[in-house]
Amino acid sequence: MANKPQIRTNSSAIMAMIADEDTITGFLLAGVGNVDLRRKTNYLIVDSKTTVKQIEEAFKEFTSREDIAIVLISQYVANMIRFLVDSYNKPIPAILEIPSKDHPYDPAHDSVLSRVKYLFSAESVAGDRR
C-alpha cells in the first residue's frame, strides 16, 4: 500500500508564497500550504532577519519547480530582487506581486505593468524613430 504512487494529473499544481508572516498565515488558512517529504515548504516568510540571498534562492527554487503554477510575492520583497523578477519571462509559474501591510501596491513597480508602461513611453517611441 505504501508503494502505490499518488494519482495526480500532469496539470495539477500548487501555489508558492514569498511574503510577510500575516499574509502567509492567511493563505495557509485557505489551504495552500504544502510540505514535501524533505520538509520543504512552498512558502518563505520574510521578516527583518531574512537576507536578500535567501529571497533570491527561494524565488529561483519556486520558479524552477514543475509543481508550482503561481508564485505570490509581496511587492516590497519583489523590489529587493527586482532584477530577478523583471528578467523572468516564462508563462508558468505566473508571478503575481501583491501588497503588504506596510507597503501598499504601486503599479509603477509591477514587473508586467512596467513593461507595458515602457512600451508607450516617450523613450521607447523616440528609440523607434531613430
Add this chain to the structure above:
Amino acid sequence: MKQYKENHPTNKSVAVTSEDGNQSSNEIAGADQNILNLLDYMDNYLILVDSVSSSVRQGWLELASARYSMGASRVNSSLFDLKSHYASTTLQVDNGGTDTELPCFTLCKWTSSDEAKLEEDQLLKNKSDSLGSEKRKAEESGSPVTANNHAEKERFKSLSMFGTLVSPKLRATQSTFETTLETLVEMSNLRASLLCAYDQVQKDRETD
C-alpha cells in the same frame, strides 16, 4: 495632358494602389486592435489588483482581531504545520491545445490528494461497486453533501493548527483569504492574456 495623367493615373496603378491601401489599412486596424486589447487587459488587471488589495487588507484586520482575542502566542508562524502534507487547495493548469498558447489556471478548493485519502476513496468505490445499483444511486444522491462535508473537514484541518477552539475572526480570515485566492487565479489568467497582447504589440512595432 501630363497634368491630367498625374491627377488621373491609369486603372492598373489605381487597382494596385487600392490593394496595397486595403492591406495596409487592415494591418493598421489589426495593430490598433492589439493595442486596444493590451490596454483593456491592463485596465482589468489593475481592477483585480485593487480588489486583491482590499480583500487582503480585510484579511489582515480580521487576523489581527483573532490574534487579539486568542492571544499572540496562539496565532503565529511557530504553530505552522511542518509535517509532510499536500496542499488542500490546488490549481489545475491547462496549457492549451495547439490553437492557443495561453495557460489557463483553475482553482480547486479543499481537495485533498493525501495517499490515505486516495486509498480511502478507492476502498469506498470498491465497496459501492459491489453493493448494487440501488445503493449506488443512494450514494450518488448524497455526493454533494459529502463534498461539502469534505470541504468543511479540510477547513477545520487548516484552522486546527491554531487549536481546536478558534475565534470566529480566524474563520472569517480563512474565508476572506479563500476569496482572495479566487481573485488571484483570475489575475493569473489575465496576466497570461496581457503578456500575449504585449508580445503581439511588440511584434507589430517590429514589423513597422
